[in-house]
Amino acid sequence: MRVLLVNNEGVGFADYIEVNDGITVAELFTQQMGDRSPDSFMVRVNREQVSGDSVLTEGDRVTITPTNIEGA
Amino acid sequence: MKNDKLKKAAKDLQKNYRHKIDQYFGGIVKELDRNERFRNNKAARLSLLSGMGKCLTVGDKKPAINSEDIFELLAPFCLDEYLEDIVVKLMRCRIPTLDFIFRDLAFLRKEFAGIKFNNGKLTVTTHDVTLNNINFGQFDMFFNLSLRIPNHHEDVGVSVKALEPNYPSGDRSHSHPHVEGQALCAGYGQRALYGTLKDLRIFDYFQIVNIILNTYGDGPFVEIGAWSSERCNDCGGYEFPDDMGFCVKCNEKYCYGCIDSTCTDCFEAYCGFCLTASCTKCLDKICPDCKVDCNVCKGACCTDCVSDSCCGVVHMDSCSEECNSCDNIVCNDCTKTCPDCKKTQCKDCLVECASCDSKMCKSCATKCEDCDSTYHRKCEYICCEI
Numbered sequence A: 001m002r003v004l005l006v007n008n009e010g011v012g013f014a015d016y017i018e019v020n021d022g023i024t025v026a027e028l029f030t031q032q033m034g035d036r037s038p039d040s041f042m043v044r045v046n047r048e049q050v051s052g053d054s055v056l057t058e059g060d061r062v063t064i065t066p067t068n069i070e071g072a
Numbered sequence B: 001m002k003n004d005k006l007k008k009a010a011k012d013l014q015k016n017y018r019h020k021i022d023q024y025f026g027g028i029v030k031e032l033d034r035n036e037r038f039r040n041n042k043a044a045r046l047s048l049l050s051g052m053g054k055c056l057t058v059g060d061k062k063p064a065i066n067s068e069d070i071f072e073l074l075a076p077f078c079l080d081e082y083l084e085d086i087v088v089k090l091m092r093c094r095i096p097t098l099d100f101i102f103r104d105l106a107f108l109r110k111e112f113a114g115i116k117f118n119n120g121k122l123t124v125t126t127h128d129v130t131l132n133n134i135n136f137g138q139f140d141m142f143f144n145l146s147l148r149i150p151n152h153h154e155d156v157g158v159s160v161k162a163l164e165p166n167y168p169s170g171d172r173s174h175s176h177p178h179v180e181g182q183a184l185c186a187g188y189g190q191r192a193l194y195g196t197l198k199d200l201r202i203f204d205y206f207q208i209v210n211i212i213l214n215t216y217g218d219g220p221f222v223e224i225g226a227w228s229s230e231r232c233n234d235c236g237g238y239e240f241p242d243d244m245g246f247c248v249k250c251n252e253k254y255c256y257g258c259i260d261s262t263c264t265d266c267f268e269a270y271c272g273f274c275l276t277a278s279c280t281k282c283l284d285k286i287c288p289d290c291k292v293d294c295n296v297c298k299g300a301c302c303t304d305c306v307s308d309s310c311c312g313v314v315h316m317d318s319c320s321e322e323c324n325s326c327d328n329i330v331c332n333d334c335t336k337t338c339p340d341c342k343k344t345q346c347k348d349c350l351v352e353c354a355s356c357d358s359k360m361c362k363s364c365a366t367k368c369e370d371c372d373s374t375y376h377r378k379c380e381y382i383c384c385e386i
Helices: A025-033 B003-033 B036-040 B042-054 B067-077 B081-091 B098-111 B187-199 B202-213 B224-228
Strands: A002-007 A013-018 A041-045 A061-066 B114-118 B121-125 B129-131 B134-137 B139-144 B158-162 B244-246 B253-255 B320-322 B329-331 B335-337 B344-346 B350-352 B359-361 B365-367 B374-376
Touching: A002 A025, A013 B187, A025 A041, A025 A061, A061 B202, B003 B036, B003 B042, B003 B081, B003 B098, B003 B114, B036 B042, B036 B067, B042 B067, B042 B081, B067 B081, B098 B114, B098 B202, B134 B224, B139 B202, B158 B202, B187 B202
Parallel strands: A002 A061
Antiparallel strands: A002 A013, A041 A061, B114 B121, B121 B139, B129 B134, B139 B158, B244 B253, B320 B329, B335 B344, B350 B359, B365 B374
16 A cells, blocks of 8 residues: 655655555554664654554555754 | 634645746746757657646645656756756645645644744744753744745745743843744754655644754754853853852852952952952952051051051051161051151150150160269250269
């Protein structure tokens, strides 16, 4: 299935990606972010903050945003 | 802001954004028209313009044309890298649906303290921003589509305004370590913000700005320690509380540069306003409580410069002399000069001439062996005449 992934870290990324049916938020995070700590990021699905075990559905918008972004 | 106003705001935002995209595309076509290949290759020109037109369709789905196709359309024209980059970026923009924008606004209303839309300017109010236990209060974050959409992430300008500014001491330009005036320096958030502007992801834009406001990073305009500093009551400089002291008399705060005056006798710390007297002899600072006045010269003096009293009154040792007869130190009031030898004598070392009644030192006096009267040698006084 397709979900819209928005990664607001660094240069940013916003595009549809193909994922397995029934994938959870935590699994998608691990897939995209590797061994980065989930505590350092806020993950939203369709703008709502959700738990890691939430199951994604077709067309969901998943946003990953760092909890700390330093200004200059 | 109620739903009907949110819907109107969403409509205005989408309309403004689309207008901006149209303007950009118009500008790009003018630039492309300067390219000879673009002018002469009608088929390639038509394909590119058609591709650009597809990108102006509304939808939050994947762009109607992907990057490879864009490069293929641009290949015949051999554009310079900068122009090619702009074309690609703008052709990958999405114009979101009204529903998408409305949901962004609705979630902003839910997550933040307030939301307003006036004259094309969207304002979202944060909750209190706290960094290192210092409360900077709420900020208005602005999103204004009447300004141009940036071509590059370095062009992204973020505008915020503190509702009740908490300035560091003596500074009215920085209501936050990363804000100067109303400009927030986005730092590491710059590129991500550029992405949100390109796609009109308004919710993400404000979320990122809010996170930047709530993060204390390296290289701020003003170090956060400045918010803990206080002002010296003398020089007006700003120091942290640990680097300041109190004047024991007026109890005001001073930096250590201005409070380092201590009384030479009691060693208490005074400010320059309260420690004004100096010992007339040694010039050391002396507080009002420790100061004594010399009864001879009436000047102020410290205890180090006060001589042992010879006659019961206080005097500076510089207002005294040594008696040439007994070597005692006596104050100037208690010294006399022998009229014969002109040397300084204390009162006890002076004797009175029985002839002229004037006083002279014992060395200059002569004593009658019979009656013990003393007189000047110069006085031809004959006593006890035979």
